[in-house]
Amino acid sequence: MKGVLLNNLGSPDSTETKDVKKYLGEFLMDERVIDIPYWKRYLLINGIILKTRPKKSGAAYKKIWWDEGSPLVVISERFTEKLKQKVEVPVELAMRYGSMTMEKGIKNLVDKGVTEIFLAPLYPHYAMSSYETVVTKAEEILAEKYPDVKLDTLPPFYNEPDYIKAMSSNIANHLEGFDYDHILFSYHGIPERHIKKSDPTNSHCKIDGSCCERNSVAHHTCYRHQCFETTKEIAKTLNLKEGTYSNSFQSRLLKDPWLKPYTDFELEKFPNEGKKKLAVITPAFVADCLETLEEIAMEGKEDFLEAGGTNYKHIPCMNDNDDWVDVMVKWINDWEEAVSS
Known part of the structure; x- marks a missing residue:
């Protein structure tokens, strides 16, 4: 059975x-x-x-x-x-x-x-x-x-067509009527060393900005690569224009280097770059939790508005x-x- x-x-x-x-x-x-x-x-x-x-x-x-x-x-x-x-x-x-x-x-x-x-x-x-x-x-x-x-x-x-389609539909529904000038894909953060530990080749993952773009068996267990691929597929499905979206990573712990850029730093930086109407998506989660509801929807909004942002929208997870x-x-x-x- x-x-x-x-x-x-x-x-x-x-x-x-x-x-x-x-x-x-x-x-x-x-x-x-x-x-x-x-x-x-x-x-x-x-x-x-x-x-x-x-x-x-x-x-x-x-x-x-x-x-x-x-x-x-x-x-x-x-x-x-x-x-x-x-x-x-x-x-x-x-x-x-x-x-x-x-x-x-x-x-x-x-x-x-x-x-x-x-x-x-x-x-x-x-x-x-x-x-x-x-x-x-x-x-x-x-x-x-x-x-x-x-x-x-x-x-x-992360790149399954059915998942991408459902995610994209959820995002589009929540973006309807919201005037944004940038979309931030904020993923759960992990230490950089975890990326290298998960690399079966022990040599491909350099976290240097290019290794995620080069084909490798390491991508099967590379969180960073998979996050970037999710963003690419959703952006393609929603026809997002280059430059109107970006990636970041949240929830750091301890003082070790974690995946960058950091979400809180990005939220504080965007208004000075003219990105004052922001939508934030958390594709690493399929259900809303502390990291999405408190860290992004509450603290993230407060940080962004205090830095000079004017419009902020947290897009809920797919949930049920x-x-x-x-x-x-x-x-x-x-x-x-x-x-x-």
């Missing part, structure tokens, strides 16, 4: 400091998120970060928290319910971190008789701190507890819109057909 496991990042159970601390502790202790030796990671996180960050993050979560709970979780649940109505196989939702564990999701599928799981990491792009850690965790759980269950995984879909649901339905049906033939 076949089944589907949808997977996203996760969320604290509440905005209370203790719940945020527990969530951040699990998230940041993942060796694929902060990739330094365990003892250094432990001291850094437990000795420094978790002393102050949970209270600050809790305050940020309070700004975006819904009556039903975490926006990311609520949206993901709505998406899952819509999906269940359109496919014939069991579907479970799990999170990489937090109380909605992957182990629970897998167990729920197995308890229903599922022996073949289609894992769908809800990340369009490959990164060791998102896509890779989900796949690895699923493999570890199955190897330890359900060795007879087969696992197939949805590849990164029907086009996006239908895309996932198609991918699940294609998988079912492939494994049955």
Whole structure:
């Protein structure tokens, strides 16, 4: 019997400091998120970060928290319910971190008789701190507890025509009636070293402005390249004029070099360049979360307007819109057909 496991990042159970601390502790202790030796990671996180960050993050979560709970979780649940109505196989939702564990999701599928799981990491792009850690965790759980269950995984879909079409349609709908002079594609940031660690050739990725344009097997696991390709495909679909859009990366942590340009720097710079009417898109996310609702829609807007901008619009993620649901339905049906033939 076949089944589907949808997977996203996760969320604290509440905005209370203790719940945020527990969530951040699990998230940041993942060796694929902060990739330094365990003892250094432990001291850094437990000795420094978790002393102050949970209270600050809790305050940020309070700004975006819904009556039903975490926006990311609520949206993901709505998406899952819509999906269940359109496919014939069991579907479970799990999170990489937090109380909605992957182990629970897998167990729920197995308890229903599922022996073949289609894992769908809800990340369009490959990164060791998102896509890779989900796949690895699923493999570890199955190897330890359900060795007879087969696992197939949805590849990164950053340039899949169905995804690009749904994204472009969502963007066009939200841009209707908004007078903009620039569009910023703001992607989740990762350390530059993650790009090089994910390079199977150990030589292609230079992060020098040109390596993403040269064909290489490294592109299959290169987050930076895949982000740029998403922007190119959406720009092509929407017929955006060259010079009216650009890329940036948000959410830096620690002092290491992260992918550039930085979103907050760009937002402060644009008004001085005459770009005073801005639309911001966050294509690394399929569901709105803290990084989109607080960092971009709230803080980003404030930074841009304070720098002299006049019009600012955050474009919501696809969330549970029907086009996006239908895309996932198609991918699940294609998988079912492939494994049955």
